[in-house]
Amino acid sequence: MDHLEFLKYPIGPMERIKEPLGAAGRSAHLTILEHTPDTVRDLVEPLSDQQLDTPYRPGGWTIRQVVHHLPDSHMHAYIRMKWAATEDAPAVKTYNEKAWAELGEARTGPIDMSLALLDSLHDRWVSFLRALPEPQFRRHFMHGEWGPVTIEESLTMYSWHCRHHTEHIRRALA
Numbered sequence: 001m002d003h004l005e006f007l008k009y010p011i012g013p014m015e016r017i018k019e020p021l022g023a024a025g026r027s028a029h030l031t032i033l034e035h036t037p038d039t040v041r042d043l044v045e046p047l048s049d050q051q052l053d054t055p056y057r058p059g060g061w062t063i064r065q066v067v068h069h070l071p072d073s074h075m076h077a078y079i080r081m082k083w084a085a086t087e088d089a090p091a092v093k094t095y096n097e098k099a100w101a102e103l104g105e106a107r108t109g110p111i112d113m114s115l116a117l118l119d120s121l122h123d124r125w126v127s128f129l130r131a132l133p134e135p136q137f138r139r140h141f142m143h144g145e146w147g148p149v150t151i152e153e154s155l156t157m158y159s160w161h162c163r164h165h166t167e168h169i170r171r172a173l174a
C-alpha cells in the first residue's frame with residue numbers, strides 16, 4: 001500500500017465478511033457502534049475552527065466534513081438495516097457522499113449539530129440491533145454497487161466505517 005492509500009485507508013480497506021459472526025462477533029461490532037459518538041466527540045470538541053478545517057490527507061475532507069459525514073452515512077445504514085428487517089430484499093438507494101460533503105453545512109456548519117445527531121442515531125441503531133432476533137441478521141437489502149448485503153454484514157461494514165473515520169481524525173491531529 002503506497003503512502004496516499006495508507007492515508008485514505010489507515011486501518012486498511014473494508015473487507016466483506018465471508019462467514020456468519022455469531023453473537024460474540026456481533027457484540028464486538030455493536031460495542032464499536034455504541035462508543036463511536038463519544039470517541040468522535042472526545043477527539044473533536046476541543047478543536048478550534050482552524051483545526052476542524054484541516055484535511056486529514058492531501059485532497060481529502062476536513063475533520064469538520066468527516067464529522068458531518070458520519071451521521072449522513074450512518075443514517076443510510078440504519079434505514080437500510082430497518083428496511084431489510086421489515087421488507088423482503090428491498091432495493092436501497094445509494095447517495096453521492098462526496099457531493100453531500102461539499103454542501104454548505106458540511107463544509108462550514110458547526111459540528112455540534114452532527115455530534116448530537118450521531119449520539120441519538122447510534123442510540124437508536126444499537127438499540128434496534130441489540131433487540132433484533134438472531135435469524136433477522138441474515139435478512140438482506142439489495143445495494144446497487146455491493147449487491148445483496150445482510151444486516152450482519154452491514155453491521156461489520158459500519159463498524160469498520162466508524163474506526164476508519166475515527167482514525168482519519170486521529171491522524172489529522174497527530
